[in-house]
Amino acid sequence: MPISGFPEWLPRQRMIEQYVLDKIRSTFELYGFAPLETRAVEPLETLLSKGETSKEVYLLRRLQEDPAAGGGDDQLGLHFDLTVPFARFVLENSGKLQFPFRRYQIQKVWRGERPQEGRYREFLQADIDVVDRDSLPFHYDTEMPLVIGDAFRSLPIPRATILVNNRKVCEGFYRGLGLEDPEQVLRMVDKLDKIGPEKVAALLVETAGATDAQAAACLRLAEISATDGSFVDAVRALGVDNPLLDEGLEELLRVVEAAAEHAPGLIRAELKIARGLDYYTGTVYETQLEGYERFGSICSGGRYENLASSGNERFPGVGISIGVSRMLGLLFGHDALTISRSVPTCVVVALPNEDLRGRCDRIAQSLRSRGISTEVAPTAAKFGKQIRFAERRGVPFVWFPGADGEPDTIKDIRSGEQVEADAASWAPPDADRNPLISAG
Structure with missing residues (x-):
C-alpha cells in the first residue's frame, strides 16, 4: 500500500x-x-x-x-x-x-x-x-x-532560471526603514507567493511592528526584479540608506554580472527571495523551471x-x-x-531449446564483455513469443543462434532487418547501446 x-x-x-x-x-x-x-x-x-x-x-x-x-x-x-x-x-x-x-x-x-x-x-x-x-x-x-x-x-x-537575492539587501533595507526585527520581516516576506501581498502586509504590522508605510515599502522592495544591474537603481529609488544595504547591493550585482558574462539568461535578481532557513546570511538562490x-x-x-x-x-x-x-x-x-525502453537490455538472445541454453549464455557473455547489456530469453518458447517478450520492454535487438553450423543472425525488431553477426565483434549503433532519455 x-x-x-x-x-x-x-x-x-x-x-x-x-x-x-x-x-x-x-x-x-x-x-x-x-x-x-x-x-x-x-x-x-x-x-x-x-x-x-x-x-x-x-x-x-x-x-x-x-x-x-x-x-x-x-x-x-x-x-x-x-x-x-x-x-x-x-x-x-x-x-x-x-x-x-x-x-x-x-x-x-x-x-x-x-x-x-x-x-x-x-x-x-x-x-x-x-x-x-x-x-x-x-x-x-x-x-x-x-x-x-x-x-x-x-x-x-x-x-531553468536561478532567482538570486542577498539577505544583506533585505536586512539593510528593513533597518534603514527603522524596523528592529529584520529576521521576522524576512520570514513574513518569504510567504509572499503563498499568501499574497495584502496578508503579508497585515502580518508585518501584526508580528514585526511595522507601520502601514513601512510594510508598503517592504512590499515595494519585494517587487523589484531584473536580469541585469538595473535592480540597483530600482532599490535606490526607494530612498532608503543603510551601509548593510550598500554591501548587499554590491554583492548581488557581482553575482548577476558574473552570470551575464558566463551564462546569459541563467540568473534573475528577484528581491522577494528570502529562504525559510535561519542560517543564510548573504546571497540566496531559488530556481524555477x-x-x-x-x-x-x-x-x-x-x-x-x-x-x-x-x-x-x-x-x-x-x-x-x-x-x-x-x-x-x-x-x-x-x-x-x-x-526509449523500460530495461537496460539492448539484446535478447533467443533460446531455440533448453539444450542450447549453455551456448546462448556464452553468446550473452561475449556481448556483455564488450559492454553490451544482454539477457537470454527466459524460456524456449516459439520465436514469435520471444520477440514479443523483447518488444514489450522496448529491447531493440534479438539474437538468433545459427543451427547446424549456420552463422548467428541478429534482428532489429523495429525495422525487421536481420543480418549475420558474430558475438565477438558485433556492436549496436551508439544510439541503441543504452536507453535514450528525452523530453516528452
Whole structure:
C-alpha cells in the first residue's frame, strides 16, 4: 500500500533518475567537488536550531526503548537537509580537511511536511558547498549558479532560471526603514507567493511592528526584479540608506554580472527571495523551471557565515541544492520525460531449446564483455513469443543462434532487418547501446 509522500519510482523512472544523477555528479566533479556522504541522523538539538524546517523533523525512536533510561535514540532526528550535517562534519573533521573544502553530497532527506505534487516527505537532494576557515572569498557565491546552470543544461529538462537575492539587501533595507526585527520581516516576506501581498502586509504590522508605510515599502522592495544591474537603481529609488544595504547591493550585482558574462539568461535578481532557513546570511538562490513556476523552487541555497563554528574557529560557506525528487516528480507527473525502453537490455538472445541454453549464455557473455547489456530469453518458447517478450520492454535487438553450423543472425525488431553477426565483434549503433532519455 502506498504511503503518501514516500515515492517509489517504476524501473523506467528509476533509470531516468539514475541518468540525471550521473549527469549532475559528473558536472559537480568537473568543477572539482569531492564526494561525501554523512549519516542520516543528527542530534535533535542541532536540527531544532536551524529555522522553520525544524518543525518538520522526523524523530528516531526504537520500538523497545526504555523511556526511563534517558539519552537514547529519542534524542536523534532524521536530517531535513544536507547542509546542517555537512557543517557538523566539517567541525568534527577540520583537522583532516584541506580548505577551502569543496564537496558534493547526493542523499535522501526527510521532512514531515504536507505531501503535494512534486513535494515529498522522503526525497533525494544533490548538494554542493564550499567552506573555508574564518572567511570565504565572495567569488564562490558567483560560481554556485554557474555549476548548477551547467548541470541543468546537460539534462533534457525545461529551461531553468536561478532567482538570486542577498539577505544583506533585505536586512539593510528593513533597518534603514527603522524596523528592529529584520529576521521576522524576512520570514513574513518569504510567504509572499503563498499568501499574497495584502496578508503579508497585515502580518508585518501584526508580528514585526511595522507601520502601514513601512510594510508598503517592504512590499515595494519585494517587487523589484531584473536580469541585469538595473535592480540597483530600482532599490535606490526607494530612498532608503543603510551601509548593510550598500554591501548587499554590491554583492548581488557581482553575482548577476558574473552570470551575464558566463551564462546569459541563467540568473534573475528577484528581491522577494528570502529562504525559510535561519542560517543564510548573504546571497540566496531559488530556481524555477520554465512552465513549472507555480510549483516553486526546485533548487535553492545560499551563503552562511555562522552555521559551522566551534570556540574561536568559524567555517563560513556557500552552497546550493538540487531537489532531485521534487524536479523529477513534477516532470514525471506531466509526462515531460521519456525513456526509449523500460530495461537496460539492448539484446535478447533467443533460446531455440533448453539444450542450447549453455551456448546462448556464452553468446550473452561475449556481448556483455564488450559492454553490451544482454539477457537470454527466459524460456524456449516459439520465436514469435520471444520477440514479443523483447518488444514489450522496448529491447531493440534479438539474437538468433545459427543451427547446424549456420552463422548467428541478429534482428532489429523495429525495422525487421536481420543480418549475420558474430558475438565477438558485433556492436549496436551508439544510439541503441543504452536507453535514450528525452523530453516528452
